[in-house]
Amino acid sequence: MPKQLPLTDLxxxxxxxxxxxxxxGQAVELSRLFKAMSDPVRLRLLSLIASHAGGEACVCDLTGAFDLTAPTISHHLKVLRESGLVTGERRGTWVYYRVHPEVLARLSAVLVPGEETVPA
Amino acid sequence: MPKQLPLTDLxxxxxxxxxxxxxxGQAVELSRLFKAMSDPVRLRLLSLIASHAGGEACVCDLTGAFDLTAPTISHHLKVLRESGLVTGERRGTWVYYRVHPEVLARLSAVLVPGEETVPA
DNA sequence: CGTCTATATTGACAGACCTCTAATTAGCTA
DNA sequence: TAGCTAATTAGAGGTCTGTCAATATAGACG
Known part of the structure; x- marks a missing residue:
């Protein structure tokens, strides 16, 4: 099952x-991203990666922050990867993750509230 | 960090x-909001309500946009309500929903990407 | 080669989720 | 009161999700 993001409406x-x-279509695309962020563990992973020095974090930097097994962390990282929010790159023994800032920016822009309408 | 109001991490x-x-705690709170937005139907409902003239929409304005039964729409509206993203108010026969713009603004602010770090 | 470490994959299971039909509540009007 | 409409609640069925233990893969190094 190829899980490449097809970036149509987005x-x-x-x-x-x-x-x-x-x-x-936009709703489907966006809901995929929000679903990836709908778990507290994944949100913290995303935040840990995004805020880490150098803009990237090794999996080994991440696992210690949770009371979860390595396979579970790996599963959550896969969900984040398949959503397009982060990428993982292997360098030697370790795998480094970094966020895609454009995706965050896009989501942030979508959520900006509209201007207030005058109450009736 | 001053903790004046008795509410949550958010x-x-x-x-x-x-x-x-x-x-x-922040991750748990935020993940609840993102989970509420992790369904395409709910995202469209939210958008329909938020973008509707007068800042509010009657349920009767919403159901027509979907191939779903009224109870299903009602279920999704309940999820949005319980997440704090919208409120519903009955006026006579109809129920009107409106968004909480502060909540959208908060989410938008959280997702703003950090400044780029210079690549090595 | 063999072994050690770091991640990922597989398969299973309990709990949560989306949708429906059927029944219920709230308000209007005769 | 009864009858009608708008919306919600209740319950069921099928699917998806989060977690784990067990296993597999990738690279480093002797």
Whole structure:
């Protein structure tokens, strides 16, 4: 099962959610990203990676922060990878992860609230 | 960090995800919001409500946009309500939903990517 | 080669989730 | 009161998800 992200609607995207209704395709794409962030462990992993010095973190930097087995961390990293939020690169014995800042920026832009409408 | 209000981590929150690691509590709170947005139907509902004229939408304005039964729409609206993203108010026969813009703004702020670090 | 360490994959299981139909509640109007 | 509509709740069925133990893969090094 090839899990490459097909980036269709998201490319033409990112007028804020509150400005005009999302198309079904946009909603599907965005929901995939939000689902990847819908678990506390994955959110912390994402944050640990994004905020780590040098912009990348080794898996070995991450596992210690959780009371979970290595396979579980690996599973969550895979979900983050397949969502397109992060990439992993093997260098020798270790695997280093870094975030895709454009994806974060895109999500942030989508969530910007629209201007207030005057209450009736 | 001043802790004035008796609420959760989200109140004291919102340094961007990429700036420093999320606390476990912050991650739990945020993951609840992202989970509420992790379904395409709920995302479109949220967008329909947020972008609707007057800042609010009647359930009757929403159901027509989907090939789903009324109970299913109602279920999704409940999830959005319980997450704190929207509120519903009954006025006569109809129920009107509106978004909490502060919550959207908070999420948007959390996702702002950190400044680029110079590649090695 | 063999062995050690760091990650990933597999397979299983309990719990959560999305959708439906059927039943229920809330309000309007006769 | 009864009847009608808008919306929600309850319960069931099938699917998806998070976690683990066991196993496998990749590279470093003697």
């Amino acid at each position: 490319d033409a995207c990112c007028s804020p959610l509150a400005r005009e209704p999302l198309s079904e | 109140d004291a929150c919102c340094s961007p995800l990429a700036r420093e690691p999320l606390s476990e």
